[in-house]
Structures are given as C-alpha cells and as structure tokens.
Amino acid sequence: MAFLELDVLNNDNKAILGIDLGTTNSMVALFRDGRPQVLALEGWADARIPSALFFDEDGTVAVGREARAKAVDEPGASMLSIKRFMGCGLADCENDLSNVPFKASESENGVVAFDIRGRRFTPQQLSARILKHIWDVASDALLEPAPLRAVITVPAYFDDAQRQATRDAARIAGLDVARIVNEPTAASLAYGLDRKKEGTVAVYDLGGGTFDVSILTIEEGVFRVLATAGNTHLGGDDLDRVLVGLALNEIAEQLDEGVKRDPAFLQGVRLAAERTKIELSQKPSAELAVVAPQLGLNWRREVTRPQFEELAQPWIDRTLDACRQALLDAKLKTKDIDEVVLVGGSTRIPAVRLQVESFFGRKPKSELNPDEIVALGAAVQGHVLAGGTREVLLLDVTPLSLGIETVGGAVAKVIQRNSAIPLQATEGFTTYAENQTGIDFHVVQGEREMAKDCRTLGRFKLIGIPPMAAGMAKVAVHFSIDANGILTVTAVENSTSTKASIEVQPMHGLTDDEVEVMLEESFAHARSDFDESRLVNLKVEISTMVRATEKNLHFVADQLDRETRDEIQDAVTAAKKAREGQDFAATQAARDGLEQATLPLAALLMDSVAKAALAGKKLDSF
Amino acid sequence: MTDNCPKCWADLRTPLFCESCDEVLDTQNDSPFRILGMAQGFHLDRMSLRKRLLHLSRHLHPDVHGTADDATRDLAQRKTAELNAAFQILEDDFRRASWLVRSLGGPTEETEPQMPQAFLTEVLEWNEAVEEARTSEPGSTESARLAGLEDELRSERKKLMDGVAAKLTPLPELGSPELVEVRHKLNALRYLDRTLCQLEELRLKQANSPS
Numbered sequence: 001m002a003f004l005e006l007d008v009l010n011n012d013n014k015a016i017l018g019i020d021l022g023t024t025n026s027m028v029a030l031f032r033d034g035r036p037q038v039l040a041l042e043g044w045a046d047a048r049i050p051s052a053l054f055f056d057e058d059g060t061v062a063v064g065r066e067a068r069a070k071a072v073d074e075p076g077a078s079m080l081s082i083k084r085f086m087g088c089g090l091a092d093c094e095n096d097l098s099n100v101p102f103k104a105s106e107s108e109n110g111v112v113a114f115d116i117r118g119r120r121f122t123p124q125q126l127s128a129r130i131l132k133h134i135w136d137v138a139s140d141a142l143l144e145p146a147p148l149r150a151v152i153t154v155p156a157y158f159d160d161a162q163r164q165a166t167r168d169a170a171r172i173a174g175l176d177v178a179r180i181v182n183e184p185t186a187a188s189l190a191y192g193l194d195r196k197k198e199g200t201v202a203v204y205d206l207g208g209g210t211f212d213v214s215i216l217t218i219e220e221g222v223f224r225v226l227a228t229a230g231n232t233h234l235g236g237d238d239l240d241r242v243l244v245g246l247a248l249n250e251i252a253e254q255l256d257e258g259v260k261r262d263p264a265f266l267q268g269v270r271l272a273a274e275r276t277k278i279e280l281s282q283k284p285s286a287e288l289a290v291v292a293p294q295l296g297l298n299w300r301r302e303v304t305r306p307q308f309e310e311l312a313q314p315w316i317d318r319t320l321d322a323c324r325q326a327l328l329d330a331k332l333k334t335k336d337i338d339e340v341v342l343v344g345g346s347t348r349i350p351a352v353r354l355q356v357e358s359f360f361g362r363k364p365k366s367e368l369n370p371d372e373i374v375a376l377g378a379a380v381q382g383h384v385l386a387g388g389t390r391e392v393l394l395l396d397v398t399p400l401s402l403g404i405e406t407v408g409g410a411v412a413k414v415i416q417r418n419s420a421i422p423l424q425a426t427e428g429f430t431t432y433a434e435n436q437t438g439i440d441f442h443v444v445q446g447e448r449e450m451a452k453d454c455r456t457l458g459r460f461k462l463i464g465i466p467p468m469a470a471g472m473a474k475v476a477v478h479f480s481i482d483a484n485g486i487l488t489v490t491a492v493e494n495s496t497s498t499k500a501s502i503e504v505q506p507m508h509g510l511t512d513d514e515v516e517v518m519l520e521e522s523f524a525h526a527r528s529d530f531d532e533s534r535l536v537n538l539k540v541e542i543s544t545m546v547r548a549t550e551k552n553l554h555f556v557a558d559q560l561d562r563e564t565r566d567e568i569q570d571a572v573t574a575a576k577k578a579r580e581g582q583d584f585a586a587t588q589a590a591r592d593g594l595e596q597a598t599l600p601l602a603a604l605l606m607d608s609v610a611k612a613a614l615a616g617k618k619l620d621s622f
Numbered sequence: 623m624t625d626n627c628p629k630c631w632a633d634l635r636t637p638l639f640c641e642s643c644d645e646v647l648d649t650q651n652d653s654p655f656r657i658l659g660m661a662q663g664f665h666l667d668r669m670s671l672r673k674r675l676l677h678l679s680r681h682l683h684p685d686v687h688g689t690a691d692d693a694t695r696d697l698a699q700r701k702t703a704e705l706n707a708a709f710q711i712l713e714d715d716f717r718r719a720s721w722l723v724r725s726l727g728g729p730t731e732e733t734e735p736q737m738p739q740a741f742l743t744e745v746l747e748w749n750e751a752v753e754e755a756r757t758s759e760p761g762s763t764e765s766a767r768l769a770g771l772e773d774e775l776r777s778e779r780k781k782l783m784d785g786v787a788a789k790l791t792p793l794p795e796l797g798s799p800e801l802v803e804v805r806h807k808l809n810a811l812r813y814l815d816r817t818l819c820q821l822e823e824l825r826l827k828q829a830n831s832p833s
Contacts, residue, residue, distance in 0.1 A: 222676045324826055385688035393680055420706040422684065422699045482699060483684050
C-alpha cells in the first residue's frame with residue numbers, strides 16, 4: 001500500500017474495533033475523536049446487542065434484538081448463551097445443554113455441534129453469526145463499513161481451547177483478530193483511562209455465564225495484571241437456574257415427565273426467571289410466572305429478595321473463593337487494594353454488591369456502566385494496536401498452569417498460572433526404547449495434580465526422531481504462549497539437530513481446514529452481506545487513495561516525467577470508474593493498479609519527506 | 623562490560639533493544655541482570671526493578687509494535703517473553719539466589735539435593751504437624767495451631783534467607799565452596815516454601831465455603 005502508509009492519519013481502515021462478545025449480550029465500541037465510544041443504532045435505548053440467534057422454519061436466521069424478541073414467544077427455535085459451549089466437549093457442558101432446544105452431538109475433535117433445522121452448527125459457527133451481526137450494527141452506526149480488524153474480549157479464565165474457539169469464530173465471520181483481550185483487563189483499561197488513576201485495582205466481573213476476578217496495578221500507564229482467578233461456568237445464567245428450579249419444584253405435579261425435560265419449555269421458564277431476577281435488583285419482591293396455555297398452565301408466585309438471595313448464596317460464595325485465591329496468588333491482602341471495579345450485568349444484584357464490598361472492605365466503583373466498560377476497554381486496546389497511542393500498555397498473565405502428563409498420570413508443571421505473557425518454556429524429552437522414532441505427550445491445562453483432572457489441550461506426537469539408543473535422543477519441546485494467551489508447541493531433536501516434526505490433535509477445537517470450510521460455507525449461506533461489505537471497504541480505500549494521489553500529484557507534478565504522470569492519471573480514472581461498479585475482482589484490480597502506478601510518486605514523496613527530516617536534523621544539531 | 627547496538631553502535635543498557643535507535647535486537651543473553659539492566663548481586667531495589675520492567679515493556683511488548691511487520695512482531699514477542707522470564711527470576715529472592723549460585727559455577731538442586739543437617743530433625747516435626755492439621759476437622763484449636771505453625775515456618779524462612787543473602791554479599795568467587803553451602807540452604811528454603819504453600823491452601827479451604 002504505497003500511499004496509505006504516507007497517509008496514515010486519513011486512513012480509517014487501520015482502525016480496530018473493540019468487541020465484547022458476551023454470554024447474554026454483546027457490545028461494540030471504537031476509539032474515535034480521542035476517546036472510546038460505544039457504537040449503537042440511533043433510537044436504541046441501550047447499546048447492548050443480545051447474543052441470541054433465532055432459526056425460522058424457512059431457514060432464515062435472526063440475530064441480536066430480533067432473535068431475542070422472537071425467543072420469548074418461541075423458545076424452541078432460539079439459541080441463547082452460545083458462549084458457554086465455546087471450546088467445550090459434550091461432557092464439559094452437560095448442565096448448560098438442558099436449556100438448549102436442539103440436539104447436541106460431538107465431533108471426533110471433541111467439539112459440540114447442534115442439529116438446527118437439518119444443519120449442523122458448531123459453537124464457533126454460531127458465534128460467527130453473532131460477530132457478523134455485531135459488525136453490521138457497527139457499520140450501520142458508523143454509516144460506513146466498520147473496520148474488519150477487531151480486538152475481541154474473552155473471560156480471563158478462558159482456557160486455550162476456549163480462546164482458540166473464539167479466534168476461530170472471528171475468522172469464520174471474516175474478521176481479523178488483532179488481539180484476544182481478557183475482559184477484566186479490558187475493563188480496567190477503560191476504568192483507568194477514564195480517571196488517570198494509579199494504584200492496585202481488583203476487577204470483579206460477574207457476567208451472564210462467566211466469572212473472573214483480576215488483581216492489577218496501574219502505574220505510568222502500564223496496566224499490569226498480577227493474578228486472575230475465576231470460573232468459566234458461573235454467571236447470571238446459574239442464578240436464573242436457581243429460580244427455574246424453584247418454579248419447577250412447585251409446578252412439578254402439574255407437569256408430565258416429557259414436558260419437564262422439554263428444552264423449549266425449559267428455555268421459556270428460564271427467560272421468565274431472568275426477568276424476575278432482573279426485577280429483584282430493583283424491587284424487594286417480584287413475580288415469577290410460568291404461563292403455557294397449550295399445557296393449561298398459568299402459575300405465578302411472588303419471590304422476595306431474601307428468598308432469591310438465599311438460593312443464590314452458594315454461587316456468590318464461589319466468586320468470593322476465587323477472590324481469595326487471586327489475592328493469595330498476587331501476594332496481597334484486601335487492605336492493599338485501592339479500588340474495586342464491578343463489571344458485568346450480574347453485579348447489579350444488590351447481594352453481590354454488598355458482599356463484594358464487605359469482602360474487600362471498600363465500596364466498589366460503579367460510575368462506569370458495567371455493561372459498556374469491557375467494550376470500551378477493548379476499543380482502547382484496538383487504538384493501541386493500531387498505533388494510535390503509546391501512552392497505554394496492557395501486561396497480562398496466563399490464568400492456568402500448563403503441564404505435561406508424566407508416568408503414572410501426574411502432571412509436571414511447565415508454566416505456572418499467573419505468569420506474565422507472552423512467555424515461553426522449553427522442556428526436554430528423551431526416548432525410552434532402542435531406535436524409537438516417535439514420542440507421544442499429553443499437554444494439559446489446570447491446577448490439579450493428576451492429568452485426568454485437568455483440561456486436555458492436546459495430544460502431541462513427535463515423529464521423525466533419528467533411530468538411536470534409548471535415552472540418547474534429546475528432544476527440546478518448546479511451549480510458547482502469545483499475548484492472546486494462545487499456546488503453540490514446537491520441537492527440535494538436539495543431538496542430531498534434526499527438526500522433529502509435531503502432529504497435533506486438537507481437543508475441543510477445529511483444525512485449520514475445518515475453519516476454512518466453515519468460512520466458505522458461511523460465505524455461501526449468509527452470502528452477500530459480507531461480500532458487499534468488503535466491496536464497500538475497498539471502495540472507501542480507493543477514495544482515500546485517489547484523494548491522496550490527486551493532492552500529492554499537484555505538489556510534485558513537475559518532478560515526474562510525463563509518461564509516469566499519464567500512467568498515474570489513467571490509473572486514477574480507472575479506479576474512479578471501478579468505484580462506481582459492483583464487481584469485487586475488477587475493483588480490487590483497479591485498486592492494485594492504482595497502487596502500482598503511484599509507486600514512483602510515493603518514492604518521490606518519501607524522498608522529499610526524508611530530505612526535509614534530514615534538513616531539520618542538521619539545523620537542530622548545529 | 624557493555625555491548626553495542628549492531629545498528630547504531632550506541633552503548634546498550636539491555637541486550638533486548640537499543641534505546642538510542644529504538645530497534646528490537648535479536649541478541650543472545652541469558653543473564654536476567656543484563657536483560658533488565660540491573661547490577662548483578664543478591665540485593666536489588668525492587669522499585670527500580672519494577673520501573674525497569676515497565677520501561678522495557680513499553681519498548682518491547684508486541685502491542686507497541688502492533689503496526690510493524692510480522693517478523694518484528696514475532697521478535698518483539700520472543701524478546702518480551704525473555705524479559706518476562708528474567709523479571710520472574712529477579713523479583714523472587716529464591717529464584718534470584720538460585721540463579722546466582724548456578725552462574726557462579728555452584729551446584730544445582732539436582733547435583734546437590736541435600737539440606738543442612740540441623741534442619742532435618744525439624745522437617746520431620748513440621749511434616750507431622752502439617753499432616754495432623756490436614757486430617758483434623760476444621761475448628762478453632764486447629765486453625766490456631768495452623769497459624770502458629772505458619773508463623774514458625776515464616777520466621778525460619780526469614781532466618782535462612784538472611785543467611786543466603788549474607789553469603790551472597792558480596793558475591794563469592796567463581797566456583798567457591800561456599801556456593802555448596804548456599805545451595806543447601808536454598809534446598810531448605812524450597813522445602814519451607816512448599817510447606818507454606820500447602821498451609822495456605824489448607825487455610826483457603828477452611829475459609830472457603832464447603833462446596
């Protein structure tokens with residue numbers, strides 16, 4: 001991009017969206033006019049985008065608000081809380097499956113898939129639909145195609161498989177993931193930026209499906225996470241479920257067995273329970289109603305706040321356990337915490353607020369909207385990654401220890417939880433039999449002592465080790481966790497310096513090939529909207545280039561020979577013409593042609609910029 | 623000993639990057655002291671160590687190179703990982719001492735796994751006490767005893783660490799026999815840390831809700 005580099009400030013294409021991909025609701029924000037701003041359509045009372053999907057009989061799919069509205073009337077055709085299935089196998093999410101009105105199965109890679117109206121969808125594909133919708137909302141709000149690069153947030157306690165699933169969902173949606181950022185860390189960024197604070201902060205993030213607590217310090221614009229703890233299957237959904245349990249207990253006699261297990265019915269009860277829960281944050285008591293005319297059911301009762309709080313207490317206790325763990329890992333006491341920041345819709349529950357306050361011994365901060373704070377922070381990080389500022393830097397940690405299964409099934413830790421990322425570690429392996437040419441190893445993530453109690457990240461097979469006596473081969477296996485918290489494994493045989501190659505069987509993950517296929521499918525099925533957006537993006541880019549070319553050509557025209565000038569002029573004309581058309585390939589070709597033709601102009605400008613800079617330097621130094 | 627930037631020949635304060643031309647460097651250096659630009663020795667100023675980490679991260683972290691080409695970003699990622707590893711060693715008394723012993727040609731934990739003789743009898747007592755606390759019902763007398771034990775171990779730890787610090791200040795000569803003695807103390811420290819960790823977990827379990 002010869003020109004765009006010279007014209008960075010005019011080029012919006014380099015901007016990076018911030019997306020909070022939530023369990024219940026999502027949110028999108030962008031850094032512009034000097035601050036992060038939530039993007040929402042005009043007329044929306046709030047900017048939350050429900051993370052809901054609705055599958056109509058005719059094969060059309062509604063996403064977001066429309067899906068959420070339809071789900072209330074027809075819970076049997078809607079998919080909610082898809083985030084809870086990201087990076088999971090069937091066994092990991094049994095609890096959550098009771099709410100899903102679709103048949104679930106598992107692929108050989110251990111990925112859950114749902115049969116919806118005759119098609120199979122993985123959580124990655126469903127999340128991709130939500131991400132596309134989020135992008136559409138952003139584009140509509142911006143009145144132009146939104147950037148295709150994004151920072152996407154995940155719970156800090158997400159493991160490797162869950163992070164990879166999120167990244168794959170974005171790839172399927174056609175988004176370029178600039179960074180996966182932890183939600184509490186993003187929140188701290190929005191919080192700290194807002195008030196230019198320094199000190200030690202605890203972020204308590206209780207969302208729809210997940211809970212995180214992170215302890216971090218803010219110093220000279222560097223946000224450094226000291227420790228994080230949490231639970232990726234603990235959130236508002238679970239609090240809904242205690243009310244669902246209450247309702248089902250009391251209407252048990254009126255229901256036959258089939259209905260009690262009918263996911264569509266259960267989904268409906270859950271939505272009713274959620275409404276009651278939300279009301280209880282405003283009022284001392286609220287009605288819980290299960291109305292199903294087709295079953296002759298019209299059941300209502302009052303639930304008081306103390307009743308709900310008693311049922312919710314075990315869940316709140318578990319969040320406080322995690323707070324204790326995080327403090328211990330950060331080697332801090334509650335008195336060392338300067339501020340407590342609440343994030344996530346579930347922190348609106350008065351009992352949660354009170355208990356967090358009494359745990360930390362200080363009133364939590366809540367001036368920032370707990371629904372928006374994560375997306376705003378993601379937008380700030382997008383701004384950093386786009387080169388917009390060097391004032392702010394996030395230093396995060398990996399939430400879980402990483403280890404290798406040893407003889408007897410125990411885990412040898414290779415990386416300790418709460419180590420700063422990016423990080424790398426090398427572990428030596430050797431052969432135990434004569435002429436052995438392969439070594440299997442099992443990488444797990446988690447804190448338990450036995451491998452079977454931890455999460456399998458992958459089974460790796462080193463192959464191509466040269467035959468030699470047992471114990472002679474020296475294989476160095478290199479683990480590296482990048483700034484996204486995602487692991488890669490490589491290996492080298494050192495005694496002969498042959499590169500041993502590695503075969504990875506992803507657990508609960510998609511292979512690259514599968515992602516490719518899904519990407520193509522998503523284009524074929526959801527077509528147009530996305531191709532169109534790419535075309536629009538391309539046209540915006542052409543406009544910027546044409547503007548820059550015309551402006552700069554005017555300045556240095558006399559320094560270019562006639563032939564070059566004509567070539568540039570022709571290319572500009574061709575690009576302008578292509579801008580009017582609808583053909584993606586032709587537009588792309590015209591854009592590339594313009595770039596090619598303007599290379600001499602760009603070089604000339606670079607040269608004069610460099611000369612000017614040098615001239616300036618000389619003046620300074622004498 | 624100072625190195626020079628291969629690009630602009632400025633003196634380097636860290637082998638990770640050149641502060642003069644802002645170039646991330648791919649040099650090999652495994653001294654955490656060199657990497658963080660701290661004087662080599664057991665005692666160090668925690669505040670300036672932390673400031674160095676923040677300063678270096680600001681230049682090295684891949685996020686700062688978000689708009690650079692893939693090769694630069696990869697290099698930045700690798701070098702930040704080295705920085706993080708170096709900081710992890712220096713910020714921790716035990717790791718820092720252990721690294722110094724090894725770099726001065728002293729024994730590692732694997733080649734010299736013994737603990738000081740006088741320490742061994744106490745270890746047996748402590749192990750017994752921990753086991754008792756673990757198996758007994760959580761109650762007031764037990765938790766009080768647990769706290770007492772924790773205090774005892776902590777003061778023992780401080781004594782040992784002071785001994786290590788004294789032996790390493792000033793740093794012994796390369797291959798000095800004193801390094802073996804320091805290693806023995808470090809092994810005892812490792813035992814204490816493991817036991818303290820177990821006690822903390824136990825305490826956490828008792829504080830936590832029964833679930």
